[in-house]
Amino acid sequence: MKWLAPGKALLDYGPMSMIIEAYERERPLQEAVEAGGATAVRQLEELTFNLNAARKPVLELEAGKDYPPVLASMIEAVRATGSPDATPMAAVAGSIAREVLRTLGERGATRAVVNNGGDIALLLGSGKPLRVGVVTDLAGGAVTHYMDIKCDRKVGGIATSGLGGRSFTRGIASAAVALAKNAPLADACATMLANAVNADHPEIVRAPAELLDPSTDIPRQPVTVRVGNLDEETVQSALAAGRRLFFNYLAGGLLLGAVLSVQGRVWMHPAGLAARVG
Numbered sequence: 001m002k003w004l005a006p007g008k009a010l011l012d013y014g015p016m017s018m019i020i021e022a023y024e025r026e027r028p029l030q031e032a033v034e035a036g037g038a039t040a041v042r043q044l045e046e047l048t049f050n051l052n053a054a055r056k057p058v059l060e061l062e063a064g065k066d067y068p069p070v071l072a073s074m075i076e077a078v079r080a081t082g083s084p085d086a087t088p089m090a091a092v093a094g095s096i097a098r099e100v101l102r103t104l105g106e107r108g109a110t111r112a113v114v115n116n117g118g119d120i121a122l123l124l125g126s127g128k129p130l131r132v133g134v135v136t137d138l139a140g141g142a143v144t145h146y147m148d149i150k151c152d153r154k155v156g157g158i159a160t161s162g163l164g165g166r167s168f169t170r171g172i173a174s175a176a177v178a179l180a181k182n183a184p185l186a187d188a189c190a191t192m193l194a195n196a197v198n199a200d201h202p203e204i205v206r207a208p209a210e211l212l213d214p215s216t217d218i219p220r221q222p223v224t225v226r227v228g229n230l231d232e233e234t235v236q237s238a239l240a241a242g243r244r245l246f247f248n249y250l251a252g253g254l255l256l257g258a259v260l261s262v263q264g265r266v267w268m269h270p271a272g273l274a275a276r277v278g
Contacts, residue, residue: 001037006030011037016044018116020100022109025127032107036114039103043070043096054088055217061088070095077184080254081192087217089167093119094159094187101183114183117166119159119190121183124151132158134274136261137174139164145259145266145274149179155256157183161194162261168209168216168223172230172238173197177259179273189255197242197260199235203228227263235262243267 002010007028008021020036022029046068047054053061054071058078067075073095074088083090097114101121104112110125124130129150133143138160149155157180162173171194178190205226210219242260246269249255259268268274 001034007033009033009037011040013041014044016040016096016116018097018100018114020104020112020114022104022107022112024108024110029104029107029109032104032109032112035107036100036103040096040100040116043068043099047071047092047096054092057085057087059084070099073098073184074188077182077188080185081188081249083192083195085218085221086188086192089217090191091184091188093117093166094121094157094183094185097121098157098183116183119183119187120157122149122156122158124149124155126151133277134177134259135160135175136259136266137164137264138162139174143277145276147179147274153179153256154181155179156181157186159183159186159190161187161190162197163194163224163227165194167191168212168218168221170195170206170221170223171198171242172204172224172227172262173242174261174263175259176242176261177274178255179257180255185254189249193242193245193249193258193260196245197238197262199230199238199241201230201234203230230263235265238262239265239267243269 011018020033022032074091077091078086093116097116098121100114112123114121129148132147134145136144160177162175173194176194178186180186206222209216209223246258
């Protein structure tokens with residue numbers, strides 16, 4: 001663990017790169033951060049012993065089975081999205097982040113942020129808003145917008161998925177950002193939103209996931225490899241498909257807000273959720 005500031009540290013462990021910060025009001029909580037790091041490592045190691053289950057579609061998993069907490073959280077979040085062929089891995093980063101956040105809260109944190117490679121778990125208490133950068137083109141990686149998250153919005157998780165991200169996507173979203181009451185839900189819904197922002201066009205190239213990664217959890221599913229220049233009609237059609245799923249999730253209480261982007265066209269709800277940098 002590398003300390004970045006009082007109460008804030010970077011944990012690099014295997015595939016996990018996580019920034020953990022915790023405060024009791026304004027007082028940094030060093031020991032809580034250390035405990036959070038230990039929780040992250042423990043959760044990842046427990047998950048490795050249950051990878052077979054984590055890589056199965058949730059509909060194939062036994063209901064009521066006593067899974068480890070992080071896997072149970074992943075399963076619950078993915079089942080909530082209603083996607084029949086999704087696996088618990090769609091919520092892995094957010095679920096680990098929430099387990100770490102719980103540890104920070106148990107050790108007195110009133111304000112905490114766990115950023116697990118862009119999937120974020122939040123505990124804001126009654127303090128000042130948290131400013132979060134938004135990347136609307138994951139392949140480019142630049143922060144183009146920002147959101148000021150207030151405690152009264154009840155946002156506990158923010159996640160981003162899309163083309164150029166860490167995982168495969170079936171859609172063409174440059175980015176799909178989801179805000180939810182907790183990080184596992186945000187993670188799972190961001191994945192499904194990114195898949196839903198989709199269209200057919202000769203400039204969209206897809207391939208079976210297992211050809212790109214033999215160990216993928218979504219074999220036989222076509223994933224997007226490359227997207228060339230698209231006409232406006234195709235872009236707007238893809239965004240409309242993503243909006244339809246978002247409003248279904250909003251009506252079902254799964255999401256609190258979203259930002260969808262395709263090749264520089266950005267849509268968000270609520271209006272004004274994110275402001276452009278500069």
